[in-house]
Amino acid sequence: MSSRTPESAALATARTVLDDRDISRALTRITHEILERNRDASDLVILGIPRRGVPLAARVAARINEVEGVEMPYGSLDITMYRDDLRMRPARALEHTDIPARGIDGAVVVLVDDVLFSGRTIRSALDALNDLGRPKAVQLAVLVDRGHRELPIRADFVGKNLPTSLAENVRVHLAESDGEDAVIIASPTDGTEGDA
Amino acid sequence: MMRHLLSAGDLSRDDATAVLDTAQEMLSIASRPIKKLPTLRGRTVVNLFFEDSTRTRISFEAAAKRLSADVINFSAKGSSVSKGESLKDTALTLQAMGADAVVVRHHGSGAPHRLANAAWIDGAIVNAGDGTHEHPTQALLDAFTMRQHLGPLDGANITIVGDVLHSRVARSNALLLETLGANVTLVAPPTLLPVGVASWPVDTEYDLDAALEKADGVMMLRVQRERMNAAFFPSAREYSRRYGLDARRMARLPEHAIVMHPGPMNRGMEITADVADSDRSVIVEQVTNGVAVRMAVLYLLLSGERPAEPTEEPQA
Numbered sequence: 001m002s003s004r005t006p007e008s009a010a011l012a013t014a015r016t017v018l019d020d021r022d023i024s025r026a027l028t029r030i031t032h033e034i035l036e037r038n039r040d041a042s043d044l045v046i047l048g049i050p051r052r053g054v055p056l057a058a059r060v061a062a063r064i065n066e067v068e069g070v071e072m073p074y075g076s077l078d079i080t081m082y083r084d085d086l087r088m089r090p091a092r093a094l095e096h097t098d099i100p101a102r103g104i105d106g107a108v109v110v111l112v113d114d115v116l117f118s119g120r121t122i123r124s125a126l127d128a129l130n131d132l133g134r135p136k137a138v139q140l141a142v143l144v145d146r147g148h149r150e151l152p153i154r155a156d157f158v159g160k161n162l163p164t165s166l167a168e169n170v171r172v173h174l175a176e177s178d179g180e181d182a183v184i185i186a187s188p189t190d191g192t193e194g195d196a
Numbered sequence: 197m198m199r200h201l202l203s204a205g206d207l208s209r210d211d212a213t214a215v216l217d218t219a220q221e222m223l224s225i226a227s228r229p230i231k232k233l234p235t236l237r238g239r240t241v242v243n244l245f246f247e248d249s250t251r252t253r254i255s256f257e258a259a260a261k262r263l264s265a266d267v268i269n270f271s272a273k274g275s276s277v278s279k280g281e282s283l284k285d286t287a288l289t290l291q292a293m294g295a296d297a298v299v300v301r302h303h304g305s306g307a308p309h310r311l312a313n314a315a316w317i318d319g320a321i322v323n324a325g326d327g328t329h330e331h332p333t334q335a336l337l338d339a340f341t342m343r344q345h346l347g348p349l350d351g352a353n354i355t356i357v358g359d360v361l362h363s364r365v366a367r368s369n370a371l372l373l374e375t376l377g378a379n380v381t382l383v384a385p386p387t388l389l390p391v392g393v394a395s396w397p398v399d400t401e402y403d404l405d406a407a408l409e410k411a412d413g414v415m416m417l418r419v420q421r422e423r424m425n426a427a428f429f430p431s432a433r434e435y436s437r438r439y440g441l442d443a444r445r446m447a448r449l450p451e452h453a454i455v456m457h458p459g460p461m462n463r464g465m466e467i468t469a470d471v472a473d474s475d476r477s478v479i480v481e482q483v484t485n486g487v488a489v490r491m492a493v494l495y496l497l498l499s500g501e502r503p504a505e506p507t508e509e510p511q512a
Contacts (some may be wrong), residue, residue: 078221081235081263086499093214094221131230 013187018160020181023143026159027056030141031063033157038108043136045107046074049125050095052114055176056143060112073100077111077132082124097128104133110157114172116142119153144183146170200312200321201493204332204368209375216340218492219485225262226484236265239498242295244286245324246272246302251459252324252334255483256299259490265498268293283307287316295319297498305329320497328362334458335368337489339376341482342413345454350377355407357383357439358417358466359428361390365458366417370398383407385439387428404439408448415456416441416466432465442468446476454478 018026038044041064048057054076061074078095111125122140129135141157146164160183164170169186173179198206207215225231241260243253253269260267270290283302290298297320300308305327312321325331339349346352354373360366360382373380374397381399382389393400401407408414419435429435441455449455455467455477463469472479 081233081495086235091496091499094218096221097224127234131232132228 014184016182016184017162018144018183020175023159023181023183026143027059028063030157030159031060031067034060034110034139034141035064035067037139037156041068041070041072043106043108044072044110045100045102045104045135046072046110046112047077047099047104048074049111049113049121050076050078051177052172052174053112055174056114056141057112058176060110060141073102075100077125077128079121079124079128082127084120084124099132104129104135106134106136108137108139109135110139110141112141114143114174115170116140116145116153116155116158117148117170119149119151122153123151143172144170199497200308200323201332201497202308202312202321202323203330204335204372204375205330207332207372207375209377212336212339212372212375215336215489215492215496216343218496219336219340219488222262222491222495223485223488225491226488232262232264234264235495236260236263236498239265239296240268240294241265241297241299241494241498242268242270242290242293242319243299243324244270244272244290244301246300246304246307247325248273249301249325251483252301255486256322256324256333256490256494258487259494260297262487263491263494265296265494268295283310284314284316287311287314291317291319297322297494299324301325303327322493322497325364327364328367329364330368330371331364331458332368332372333486333490333493334365335372336493337482337486338365338369338415338456338458339372340485340489341456341478342378342454344481344485345478346412346452348377349373352378352412353381353410354378354413354415355381355383355411356415356417357404357407357441359388359419360384360393360417361388361428362420363417365415369415370396374398381407381411383439385429385435404441404445405448408445409450411449411453413454413456414441414449415458416461418458418460419462419466421462436465440464440466440468441471443470443474446471446474449476456482459483 046057046061048054057074061072064072075098076096078097080092080094139156142155143159144162145155145158146162148166171184173182175181243256245253257267298317299322300311301324307326308321308323311317323330323332342349356366356369370380381401383401383404386402389400455471457467457479461467461472463472
């Protein structure tokens with residue numbers, strides 16, 4: 001999940017590293033890579049990780065529909081209840097989990113998220129999947145990989161590798177939730193830590 | 197969310213909505229092949245029941261276990277309490293055992309409040325029914341059930357019928373439904389309405405038939421048999437005739453109206469069997485929803501520390 005800093009946090013520099021056309025191209029490429037890797041779309045299930053992974057999953061599914069002419073099942077997978085930091089943070093609102101009717105047993109599940117950072121969200125997602133069924137394989141597509149992994153997890157499909165410092169914030173804006181498509185890197189001026 | 201859940205009146209509209217929304221997600225867990233989440237692993241929930249209540253206890257137990265918490269059932273009957281142990285010493289014992297949450301059912305009104313405010317125990321206190329005072333999780337599961345069938349409760353007309361005087365369910369429902377914007381009408385014989393009912397945010401009515409035609413939901417309260425001989429009403433039969441819900445009365449309800457009962461039912465007394473088993477009855481759903489709502493309450497009270505200030509959401 002991408003972080004959302006309070007608007008009040010003064011930002012010395014906020015630069016847009018991907019605009020709407022870059023994001024569109026990246027998603028188109030990811031779509032084709034998913035189809036190349038999996039030969040056809042018959043066993044695929046696309047699951048977005050709320051919040052911003054869900055519209056991205058919907059866009060990838062729509063592109064697969066266009067390219068393959070099939071109705072691609074997609075849904076969302078909330079990982080809140082599987083987080084490893086629940087004890088350290090206040091209770092969070094749950095997001096919606098919506099698994100397509102075919103289920104995930106025997107499917108190739110492609111998890112979609114906006115930013116891959118520590119890898120902890122994806123670890124939680126793997127646990128969540130485990131309770132929902134037994135996929136044949138799980139693959140990971142992310143719009144941005146910003147590095148700083150804390151677990152042995154990597155993405156199969158990456159929109160953009162973005163080397164960042166820990167002090168920086170990576171913010172993904174999507175038209176569905178933010179009114180625009182953009183990936184923005186912001187550096188805090190007040191010496192505060194970036195994303196944890 | 198608050199630290200404890202003692203009264204339905206303590207919940208703001210946002211708090212109540214957060215519980216109901218969380219419960220909506222929890223409800224989907226029941227349809228999964230593996231009905232368990234790791235969320236409260238390593239947390240200990242104690243069910244401290246000074247009164248018999250199998251239904252509420254197993255509902256809380258199922259909720260805690262589905263969230264992977266460890267559950268300890270403490271029944272006062274046959275325990276140290278029957279040997280004269282005080283509430284304080286019981287609380288100190290639970291504290292020493294490391295209880296993260298204590299679900300309390302007590303015959304004394306205010307016992308959960310005492311536990312929460314006496315600093316004997318660090319854990320969250322959940323009121324599972326205290327005397328004739330409150331039963332907030334019952335009100336939450338009732339609101340959840342109504343919301344499922346009626347949509348948002350703003351402006352909904354809910355009629356609560358029966359022994360309001362001794363009913364913690366009625367009191368909690370009146371408070372929560374008012375918070376959620378519903379109009380509540382209490383229907384009871386004058387002897388079974390509390391003295392201060394004029395200060396409640398409700399309308400009162402002695403005639404059940406007059407209160408049915410505009411009701412979106414009717415909640416029948418259990419007539420407690422121990423009240424039968426206490427001269428609150430002349431006879432069980434008369435009560436049933438005047439305040440019982442039968443098929444004839446149910447037919448006067450609007451097409452979309454639902455019939456609720458907190459259970460356990462006295463079939464043939466406050467509700468006839470054909471009404472209890474009819475399509476409009478959501479009494480069994482209330483039980484299912486009870487587990488989801490209690491999961492939501494335990495999750496919101498037990499997951500995480502309460503920070504001094506809002507923390508930033510981390511990234512993946």
